[in-house]
Amino acid sequence: MSALKIREIQKEDNQQVAEVVRTVLVEMGVPKVGTAYEDQALDDMFATYQQPRMTYFVVEEKGKIIGGAGIAPLIGLEEKTCELQKMYFLPEARGKGLGAQMMDTCLKFGKANKFEQCYIETLPYMEGARKLYARSGFKSLEKPLGDTGHYNCTMWMIRDI
Incomplete structure (x- = not known):
């Protein structure tokens, strides 16, 4: 078993996290406009998530970032609804149950920060993510x-937490 760990993002993770997100988006054939690919936040995820009631978690394996996911207030519904953001995993991270672990970690953070619901936006062809x-x-x-x-992003989902 390799040494996998889920932890909060650090400043030195910025470049690797941006590469993971963009690599997966390109792999999935996601449009580069109107999606996370063009988000300015992608190049400084550490600073982006240093706000109240938000954080970004990474999955690290032997010093390499292989995935991540963030949780933040949903703009327009900040009080009660958080949004799961930028949850992406490289191929080597898939099929190991990391998505479920990451989801659990993010939802616990949301609940601890007094959110009542979690919202997600995704794409129709991201079938693995939608099943998770x-x-x-x-x-x-x-x-x-x-x-x-x-x-x-043309698919929207929500759940109580």
Whole structure:
């Protein structure tokens, strides 16, 4: 068993985290506009998540970042709803149960920060992610919530926490 650990992002993780997110988005054929690919936050995730009620977790294996996910207030519904953000894993991280562990870590953080619901935006062809979300109790919505700016993300899900 390799030494995998989930921990909060550190400043020195910024470049690796941006590479993980962009690598997975390119692999999945995600549009580079209207998605996380073009988010300015991607190049300084550490600073982005140093705000109240938000954090970004990474999965590290032998010093290499192989995945991550963030949790933050959903813009427009900040009081009660958090958003799971930028949850991406490199191929070597998949199929090991890390998605479920990361989801659990993020939802616990959301609950501890007094959020009542968690919201996710995704894409129709990200089937593995959508299956994980459904297994984790997320239900599909008819339309988006809040104001994420990700107009190319056409699937929306939510669950109580």
